[in-house]
Amino acid sequence: MVLSDLEICKPTSSSHNKVGSISRSGRDLPPAHYLFKIESYSELMNTGVEKYETNVFQAGGYKWRLILYPSGNIKSNGNGYVSLYLAIADTEKLSSGWEVDVNFKLFVFNQKNNNYLTIQDADGTVRKFQEMKTEWGFEQLISLETLLDSSNGYHVEDSCLFGAEVFVISRSGKWESLSMVKEPPHGTFTWKIGKFSTLEETYYHSKSFTVGERDWNLRVYPRGIESERGKGLSVYLQLTDCERFPAKRTVYAKFKLGILDQLNNKYHERTDSHWFRASGNIWGFKKLVALSELYEAAKGYIKDDTVIVEVQILVMSIAKIST
The missing domain is CATH 2.60.210.10 (Apoptosis, Tumor Necrosis Factor Receptor Associated Protein 2; Chain A)
Structure with a gap:
């Protein structure tokens, strides 16, 4: 089993969201900030691991990581699904009372169609990361049934590819x-x-x-x-x-x-x-x-x-x- 984190510079909520607020669409363009590839996905599930945290990547002047629940976040209505969250990292280095407003997208690569299933808040909601709330995401990112059926293209030769795009909304004060x-x-x-x-x-x-x-x-x-x-x-x-x-x-x-x-x-x-x-x-x-x-x-x-x-x-x- 091989897990690899691939950072992309520029390509040519329990803490999490309710299912009804999720938008899913397809696009050809790869995620702007991070890719996370898992080989031997079934073996990862067989280990019984609850979650896997990726390496840190940077976007919008902050550090982030992805948190994947390969068999779903059972504690947060994720049973039967893959759960994936975006978490802000190295928060101890941020000033007291910090807040970061973010609009983000998470992705699952369709290897059959060569495009990306794009998951985001349907209403364009901006999520506020803060000391009491350091992660946001989707407990029902994609159903395990859909993911593991190789005819759908998301799980091919037991490998999967996830991604993230993170846009930090900074207030310049200009008007x-x-x-x-x-x-x-x-x-x-x-x-x-x-x-x-x-x-x-x-x-x-x-x-x-x-x-x-x-x-x-x-x-x-x-x-x-x-x-x-x-x-x-x-x-x-x-x-x-x-x-x-x-x-x-x-x-x-x-x-x-x-x-x-x-x-x-x-x-x-x-x-x-x-x-x-x-x-x-x-x-x-x-x-x-x-x-x-x-x-x-x-x-x-x-x-x-x-x-x-x-x-x-x-x-x-x-x-x-x-x-």
Whole structure:
């Protein structure tokens, strides 16, 4: 009789569970963490041994072992079955009051079909290992009748192969929240552009303003952006602190851009929205107003050689991330 423990790095409850909570399925992929092969399984049963504990293996930063009851855990409703448990090892080295939350799977290899019977909690239950509860598993892993019938493929030439996959759930404390904020505080910015008739540069930037912990400015093309050159006043909202963004971080803004009719104290406005990102940090209107209308005195857009443009952020996404 030969028993061997095979640790797998990466392959190309009495303390235990009630039968009704067990899920059984098949898969081709071997267990990620441990394999346990038994040759001459019938001889192991004939020794009368109640249980066999495997060597220690590591998974998720902790040490574990399998505990096999070859003839079933009679004390825990395992009569007529193979019982198999996962146990945390070397607990004396853990700090007082330790707890380890685990989602695990146990396996029986089907040598006939070349796949693995996978046994796990049906509802994805996370099991808590602690000082008073150091093992979890299945008293009715597989019936001895099913296992020992060689036509089923689990027991061939008196050998069997069991396995384990252990995923420790560690709480990093990291979190992120995303809020879609309507009318965020300080969401309106007004820019008075004086000496408008003397502006010669292609475009100008307003001073920076902050909304939702993000920095913005306005960009104005007095004679229009290239495609609208000489046709319209181009006005854009620009997110200016993208260099502080993590990769692929975006900020949504729904906003109004307007130019003030200073005679009637009324804005000519247009509304748009955009997901701002490092590669697309500016959005607005090529022609907020036609230049022919801009310079028409009756429209009131220019008074005392001053143009007044305004942005109002109506909705904005605000993400908060733990540090």
